[in-house]
Amino acid sequence: MQKWIMSGLFFAACAFAIVLMFALPGKEEVAEEQKPAMPAVQLDAAAAEEVVKATCISCHGDQLQGGMGPSLQQAGAEHDAEAIYSIVTKGRGQMPSFKEQLAPEEIANVAMWLAEKK
Ligand code: HEC
The missing domain is CATH 1.10.760.10 (Cytochrome c-like domain)
Known part of the structure; x- marks a missing residue:
């Protein structure tokens, strides 16, 4: 029974890690897109x-x-x-x-x- 729980947890952790691997670069891309646009000003x-x-x-x-x-x-x-x-x-x-x-x-x-x- 305990072994079953452990392997279940292990599998869940692996699945989570794989999801993270795909999700994280995606978030960076979103941050890039949300880069605030700089207004044009004359340097003072x-x-x-x-x-x-x-x-x-x-x-x-x-x-x-x-x-x-x-x-x-x-x-x-x-x-x-x-x-x-x-x-x-x-x-x-x-x-x-x-x-x-x-x-x-x-x-x-x-x-x-x-x-x-x-
Ligand atoms: C409360 C402290 C604090 C104040 C006030 C502050 N900074 Fe910073 N600044 C930091 C820290 C800490 C970092 C490093 C950030 C990091 O680890 O990514 C940083 C990083 C930067 C960087 C990037 C430097 C690099 O080498 O990548 C720039 C540019 C910068 N600050 C400009 C400014 C300007 C312009 C102001 C004033 C409008 C300002 N900072 C005010 C703490 C401050």
Whole structure:
């Protein structure tokens, strides 16, 4: 009887693992599709610096050298403006989302400013 239960559990775990294998990449695709669209703005470096000073340096360091969050001194080498826009809008890992705090245009401006840092 117990053996029967164990093999039943094993089978269920395998089935679950197989379902996960197919389900997980699917979820990533959905996340890609829901990437927020970045509004087109004219880069205003002074405004970007102001937003970053007020909002980002507590975690990323006053010279963007990194702190609780990674260094952003070369953010543009890794991410383009749209990718940074998406990270700041939606948050990622330990980084909070800023869509309640900043206007999309402000985030886009900061993203373009950071994307030039390579
Ligand atoms: C509460 C702390 C915190 C604040 C405030 C914060 N960040 Fe972050 N940020 C993080 C952490 C932690 C990560 C790493 C996220 C991860 O592990 O995926 C990160 C990652 C990033 C990345 C990706 C870096 C990389 O190398 O992949 C960018 C770009 C970024 N932040 C930009 C910003 C901007 C712009 C602001 C201000 C609007 C900001 N962050 C404010 C904590 C923060």
